[in-house]
Amino acid sequence: MKSRISLSCALAAVAYAATGLAGFKADEVANVVPGTLFTLANAAGSPAATRGSPDAMARIGCWVVGTPTTLTGYCLATDPNGMTLACSSTSSNILRTIQAVSPTAHIAFTTAVDGTCDNVVIDDGSAYGAKR
Numbered sequence: 001m002k003s004r005i006s007l008s009c010a011l012a013a014v015a016y017a018a019t020g021l022a023g024f025k026a027d028e029v030a031n032v033v034p035g036t037l038f039t040l041a042n043a044a045g046s047p048a049a050t051r052g053s054p055d056a057m058a059r060i061g062c063w064v065v066g067t068p069t070t071l072t073g074y075c076l077a078t079d080p081n082g083m084t085l086a087c088s089s090t091s092s093n094i095l096r097t098i099q100a101v102s103p104t105a106h107i108a109f110t111t112a113v114d115g116t117c118d119n120v121v122i123d124d125g126s127a128y129g130a131k132r
Contacts, residue, residue: 028106029053030060032083035111040118043077043085044108047101055080060107062098062120073098075109075117085109087117094120 030045030053045060062075073095076086087109089095097120101107106123 027052030058030077030079032077032079032085034083034085035113040110040112041085042108042110043075043079044106045077045079046106047103051103053080057082062101062107062109062122064095064098071095073117073120075107075120077107077109085111087111087115089117089120091117097122100124 027049028045030043030050032043033041035041043060045058047060050058050060057078058080060077062073064071064073066072070090072088072090074086074088075098076084078084089098094117100122102124104124106121106125108121108123110118112118
């Protein structure tokens with residue numbers, strides 16, 4: 001009888017813990033890190049988390065602008081302290097990546113010294129989705 005109670009308590013504890021951990025969430029407001037002599041400037045954040053930020057300054061996003069002769073992608077981030085980082089690219093690989101941005105994605109990018117996007121990472125996993 002004692003082992004049944006212990007097993008029941010253990011299962012209840014596991015079930016309770018699982019509800020607290022269900023669905024990993026990563027609410028990263030836009031964050032800008034300036035470059036150094038050895039590293040490129042970078043920015044990262046979730047548009048959904050940044051939109052929900054209490055300050056009026058933070059923002060992050062990427063977009064594509066097309067003309068009859070060119071297609072250019074841009075990424076921009078401003079953190080809550082007002083530090084801004086932007087980049088642009090005409091690389092077909094970077095453009096394809098930028099086009100994958102959604103409001104619930106996580107965006108990360110690095111900027112070369114000349115202002116071009118060195119790389120862009122879009123993570124559209126469930127951790128960055130809209131709050132429910």
